[in-house]
Amino acid sequence: MSQARHTERDTPVVAGMYDYYLGGTANSEADRAAVEEIRKTCPEIIDAAWANRGFLQRSVKRMAAEWGVRQFIDIGAGLPTQRNTHEVVAEVTAGGRVVYVDSDEEVIARGHDLLAGVDGTAAVHADIRDPKGILGHPDTLRLIDLDEPVGLLLVAVTQFVPDADDPWAVVASYVDAVAPGSYLALSAPTSDFQAPRIVDSVVKVYAATPTPAKARSREEIRRFFDGLELVPPYEGGEPGLTYAGLWGAEDVEAADSDGSRWFYAAVARKP
Numbered sequence: 035m036s037q038a039r040h041t042e043r044d045t046p047v048v049a050g051m052y053d054y055y056l057g058g059t060a061n062s063e064a065d066r067a068a069v070e071e072i073r074k075t076c077p078e079i080i081d082a083a084w085a086n087r088g089f090l091q092r093s094v095k096r097m098a099a100e101w102g103v104r105q106f107i108d109i110g111a112g113l114p115t116q117r118n119t120h121e122v123v124a125e126v127t128a129g130g131r132v133v134y135v136d137s138d139e140e141v142i143a144r145g146h147d148l149l150a151g152v153d154g155t156a157a158v159h160a161d162i163r164d165p166k167g168i169l170g171h172p173d174t175l176r177l178i179d180l181d182e183p184v185g186l187l188l189v190a191v192t193q194f195v196p197d198a199d200d201p202w203a204v205v206a207s208y209v210d211a212v213a214p215g216s217y218l219a220l221s222a223p224t225s226d227f228q229a230p231r232i233v234d235s236v237v238k239v240y241a242a243t244p245t246p247a248k249a250r251s252r253e254e255i256r257r258f259f260d261g262l263e264l265v266p267p268y269e270g271g272e273p274g275l276t277y278a279g280l281w282g283a284e285d286v287e288a289a290d291s292d293g294s295r296w297f298y299a300a301v302a303r304k305p
């Protein structure tokens with residue numbers, strides 16, 4: 035697939051909007067217009083995306099460097115024009131394996147271009163609501179040993195699964211499938227700190243994409259980690275959820291911002 039096709043779509047899509055938040059090039063005019071609409075009421079959205087992306091990268095680094103995780107399943111990966119999971123893993127260790135999954139087929143086609151010749155990686159077109167299809171996919175079976183610890187990355191993706199599709203059961207089916215000693219890294223947007231008017235304006239823009247989004251409360255997001263051991267998000271912190279920018283931050287006070295507070299994030303270990 036060519037990058038041009040990806041940038042020529044006339045409906046905004048989440049992957050393109052996210053890429054634009056992060057200053058990338060894999061986005062269309064429609065993606066950029068949607069983001070600019072959001073920025074009118076929510077200028078901190080760019081900061082929110084960076085805080086979330088930083089959480090993904092810091093959590094992967096910690097899993098690989100401190101906890102010895104060598105294999106990752108990154109669902110709703112997006113593959114933006116940004117330091118991706120396999121690059122973070124490669125900074126820490128050789129021989130890491132990463133299966134990227136996304137429901138946007140153009141993201142996956144672009145992933146095939148990006149990952150061509152990169153050992154230990156694959157890009158799979160699937161919906162997070164299909165755990166059997168993802169876990170049983172030939173690329174997953176080739177790269178991931180479910181008897182060894184896995185880093186499950188569900189970062190900024192559960193908001194696209196409505197309550198009616200029980201996102202908690204969806205997440206649990208991945209957790210159930212992986213070995214003890216595996217980790218779940220998950221972030222999700224929250225409306226806890228935002229004025230309803232602003233949340234409504236953001237939700238309205240996403241409603242015009244193929245994947246409407248839902249912001250959830252702290253308790254709803256914490257439930258994704260049921261049965262798991264939450265790790266302290268930063269040195270001296272209590273185990274639990276925090277805002278995306280704070281997770282793994284060296285200077286927690288400096289990392290706090292209005293943008294960061296759009297996402298709760300946590301990492302937990304499967305006992």
Ligand SMILES: C[S@@+](CC[C@H](N)C(=O)[O-])C[C@H]1O[C@@H](n2cnc3c(N)ncnc32)[C@H](O)[C@@H]1O
Nearest residue numbers: 049052110111112136137138161162189190194
């Ligand atoms: C906001 S981006 C997050 C990218 C990356 N995980 C991160 O946090 O930096 C969300 C991604 O999830 C994908 N997505 C949306 N709904 C999905 C679904 N039901 N199953 C799999 N992927 C989905 C979108 O196509 C998009 O690439």
